Amino acid sequence: MQLADILRPDGVKVISSSPSKRRLFQDLAEMAGSCWRLDPAKVNEALLEREALGPTGVGHGVALPHARLQGLDRVRGLFLRLDxxxxxxxxxxxxxxxxxxxxxxxxxxxxxxxxxALVSRTLRDPAICAKLRANDDPATLHTILTEGGPRNLAA
Structure with missing residues (x-):
């Protein structure tokens, strides 16, 4: 598995800010709707339910929210960078x-x-995080994530 297998270019976005974690999950759910044709309400609910079990902020300015959903055929990813x-x-x-x-x-x-594990390993790399923070272009961010991190994780 490679990040390019789960993250499409239209699944990467830069936004200036978000007033709350709840609103951020709503933004991610809307992205999932447009990128992966998933029901935003179900995505939002699943992310909120998982977050209620414990925060997914892993440190060093990185969060890895995740959820399981009925109807998905494989793992899908979304990336947001906040100014x-x-x-x-x-x-x-x-x-x-x-x-x-x-x-x-x-x-x-x-x-x-x-x-x-693959996403975590990629975002634990300080050099990759620095590049992500230094760029505003979603296409560049997608390239950094899909070509700059660990090449793959055996299936």
């Missing part, structure tokens, strides 16, 4: 400006975990 970082209840208490959301089939076990 103004948002309080996300991250483990290190730092605000978040890089958000990679994963949506997985309800039955996905190992595939979901592999995708999460």
């Amino acid at each position: 103004k970082a948002l309080d996300f209840d991250a483990v290190d208490r730092q605000p978040v400006d890089l958000i990679f959301a994963l949506l997985a089939p309800a039955s996905a076990g190992v595939e979901h975990l592999r995708a999460l």
